[in-house]
Amino acid sequence: MQIASPVLAEKRPTTPHDLEESEIVERIRSILAAHGSTTVLLAHHYQRREIVDLADFRGDSFELCMAASRQREAERIVFCGVRFMVESASILAREDQSVFHPNERAGCPMADMASCSLVEDAWADLEARGLASTTIPVTYMNSDADLKAFTGRNGGIVCTSSNATRVFDWAFERGERIIFYPDEHLGRNVANWAGIPRDLQFIYDPRLPLGGLSEEDFRRSRVLLWKGYCHVHTHFTADHIEHARSKWPGVYVMAHPECTEEVVAEADFSGSTSQMCRKVAEAPAGAIFAIATEVNMIHRLAYEHPDKQVHTLSRSLCPNMYRINLYNLYDLVRDIENAEPVVLSAQVQHDARLALDRMLAVP
Numbered sequence: 579m580q581i582a583s584p585v586l587a588e589k590r591p592t593t594p595h596d597l598e599e600s601e602i603v604e605r606i607r608s609i610l611a612a613h614g615s616t617t618v619l620l621a622h623h624y625q626r627r628e629i630v631d632l633a634d635f636r637g638d639s640f641e642l643c644m645a646a647s648r649q650r651e652a653e654r655i656v657f658c659g660v661r662f663m664v665e666s667a668s669i670l671a672r673e674d675q676s677v678f679h680p681n682e683r684a685g686c687p688m689a690d691m692a693s694c695s696l697v698e699d700a701w702a703d704l705e706a707r708g709l710a711s712t713t714i715p716v717t718y719m720n721s722d723a724d725l726k727a728f729t730g731r732n733g734g735i736v737c738t739s740s741n742a743t744r745v746f747d748w749a750f751e752r753g754e755r756i757i758f759y760p761d762e763h764l765g766r767n768v769a770n771w772a773g774i775p776r777d778l779q780f781i782y783d784p785r786l787p788l789g790g791l792s793e794e795d796f797r798r799s800r801v802l803l804w805k806g807y808c809h810v811h812t813h814f815t816a817d818h819i820e821h822a823r824s825k826w827p828g829v830y831v832m833a834h835p836e837c838t839e840e841v842v843a844e845a846d847f848s849g850s851t852s853q854m855c856r857k858v859a860e861a862p863a864g865a866i867f868a869i870a871t872e873v874n875m876i877h878r879l880a881y882e883h884p885d886k887q888v889h890t891l892s893r894s895l896c897p898n899m900y901r902i903n904l905y906n907l908y909d910l911v912r913d914i915e916n917a918e919p920v921v922l923s924a925q926v927q928h929d930a931r932l933a934l935d936r937m938l939a940v941p
């Protein structure tokens with residue numbers, strides 16, 4: 579007996595698979611050229627090279643969010659990234675703009691680790707102890723739209739890996755503690771950079787009653803870190819760094835802040851995807867890099883900078899970013915007039931925008 583699983587169902591691209599990739603690329607190019615500035619294509623750094631090559635803008639999640647909000651002439655924004663990025667672009671878009679995702683199955687497992695209802699339970703724990711009024715909710719960009727909306731409604735803010743330190747400062751100007759979700763590691767690294775003593779950072783584990791914390795922990799906490807993680811980045815270890823340093827003497831090691839604090843402590847630099855791209859671009863010829871982040875970005879950097887050595891610290895691929903390909907992109911753009919754009923409820927749109935606008939206003 580075959581069991582139909584709605585969870586696994588993925589729309590099969592209708593683009594014939596015997597079409598040469600170069601032919602599909604040409605077709606996409608000519609469709610987009612015919613649209614002119616009315617359709618804009620955005621691609622995150624983790625996208626495959628052939629997708630990034632087609633993009634009008636490439637960037638990290640913050641830059642793409644800004645690029646989406648600045649597309650005043652565009653009627654359609656095609657976003658090659660994962661769902662939380664597409665939703666954020668849709669929240670920031672004008673009412674007469676539509677945002678499209680080539681594959682709606684491209685989500686982010688880390689975003690899924692903090693469902694809005696679980697975070698509401700955590701907030702209720704804080705309210706029951708009279709601590710919610712002095713707590714600022716901070717959500718990483720990698721979160722669902724309804725969680726951003728919850729955050730906005732409760733005086734909170736969004737951050738990305740490129741502005742998280744400044745966002746923490748913003749939050750501490752307004753409250754005594756932060757509840758940060760969904761990534762324990764990004765939250766931990768930023769709390770460390772902000773100089774929050776280790777014994778005032780607590781992990782909130784949503785699987786346990788009261789997050790696994792005591793009354794005293796709640797009261798003392800300056801940062802509550804949601805127990806979520808990105809499997810692409812927790813893959814890297816301090817041993818990988820030790821190995822890289824012995825293999826490539828003089829190597830400059832960079833790690834995305836979704837890596838564990840041990841890895842970030844051992845690295846020479848930690849920053850957003852764009853910040854790491856800039857480091858490579860600005861380095862002199864002959865520089866050697868080993869990078870702890872998604873492999874597609876690293877391979878592209880190596881390809882674009884043949885005068886430098888750019889290595890992966892260890893291969894780690896984001897399968898969700900990889901779900902966007904030439905086939906589903908071509909399927910979308912060739913019939914975009916009949917495609918379904920991302921639609922969010924008016925309430926989610928409004929409340930999530932509060933949290934995103936607060937982030938955009940942080941200097």
Ligand code: 13P
Pocket residue numbers: 637638639640720738739740808834836849850851852
């Ligand atoms: P950036 O904000 O650095 O682009 O990272 C997004 C992401 O999904 C990292 O896993």
Ligand code: SF4
Pocket residue numbers: 660685686687688689720808809810811836872896897898899
């Ligand atoms: Fe999510 Fe990690 Fe993929 Fe980024 S790399 S989209 S955090 S699973």
